[in-house]
Amino acid sequence: MTEPKTEPKTEPTTEPKTGLPQLYSFRRCPYAMRARMAVAVAEVPVVLREILLRDKPEAMLALSAKGTVPVLRLASGEVIDESRAVMDWALAQNDPLTWLAHKDEALIDRFDTDFKHHLDRYKYATRYPEEAVNVAEQRDFCVQLLQPLEARLAQGWVGGAAPAYTDVALLPFVRQFRIADTAWFDEAFELEKVREWVLRFLEWPSFLRVMQKYPLYLDGEQEHGFPPALENG
Numbered sequence: 001m002t003e004p005k006t007e008p009k010t011e012p013t014t015e016p017k018t019g020l021p022q023l024y025s026f027r028r029c030p031y032a033m034r035a036r037m038a039v040a041v042a043e044v045p046v047v048l049r050e051i052l053l054r055d056k057p058e059a060m061l062a063l064s065a066k067g068t069v070p071v072l073r074l075a076s077g078e079v080i081d082e083s084r085a086v087m088d089w090a091l092a093q094n095d096p097l098t099w100l101a102h103k104d105e106a107l108i109d110r111f112d113t114d115f116k117h118h119l120d121r122y123k124y125a126t127r128y129p130e131e132a133v134n135v136a137e138q139r140d141f142c143v144q145l146l147q148p149l150e151a152r153l154a155q156g157w158v159g160g161a162a163p164a165y166t167d168v169a170l171l172p173f174v175r176q177f178r179i180a181d182t183a184w185f186d187e188a189f190e191l192e193k194v195r196e197w198v199l200r201f202l203e204w205p206s207f208l209r210v211m212q213k214y215p216l217y218l219d220g221e222q223e224h225g226f227p228p229a230l231e232n233g
């Protein structure tokens with residue numbers, strides 16, 4: 001990347017300043033999005049440390065050497081570094097909209113493996129030079145995986161009339177599928193209910209709430225109370 005690393009860094013610390021759990025996050029990462037959405041709906045207070053994937057804080061790597069976001073560090077010192085486990089942790093404490101009752105593990109597994117595989121090749125074909133990716137074919141694979149959702153979205157969301165766990169787990173990735181070719185998705189994508197589902201998600205106040213921008217943590221002092229206040233109290 002062209003942007004220089006930001007320096008100087010202050011001494012990295014894994015110690016929470018507030019006694020609240022720390023959530024390392026990257027705004028545009030779909031895994032981090034699903035984690036933030038569960039933390040926000042559960043209204044579990046954490047401090048958010050916004051990072052860049054190309055310049056990961058030492059403090060985060062000290063907690064989880066695999067270097068992916070989200071990473072949640074609890075006040076007890078326990079570290080949760082898988083997005084679905086962060087969702088489960090938050091909703092186990094408070095599940096006001098009964099999201100856990102609408103959790104289709106098998107479907108989420110399929111999206112985290114197969115859909116993600118084809119999505120990456122569709123969206124970032126040049127990252128796989130050795131595979132000679134056929135972009136149209138990769139898009140078709142994604143469409144085939146989305147096809148069964150069309151029948152499940154009769155009420156608007158996989159969870160029924162309101163979004164729930166499965167919606168929140170899948171939608172950040174389907175959002176990326178849209179972004180790969182927005183004009184095609186908005187005008188030519190044949191799965192009408194899936195398209196409406198994604199477009200509804202993009203305007204959903206709970207999604208907009210977790211997409212707020214924060215200054216970067218960068219092993220410094222910048223951390224932010226999360227979730228932000230609800231717009232309408």
Ligand SMILES: N[C@@H](CCC(=O)N[C@@H](CS)C(=O)NCC(=O)O)C(=O)O
Nearest residue numbers: 029030031053067068069070082083
């Ligand atoms: N299985 C992990 C995957 C998380 C993941 O891969 N996140 C990406 C960002 S979207 C990441 O941090 N990649 C590391 C990198 O790009 O350096 C989870 O569910 O939390």
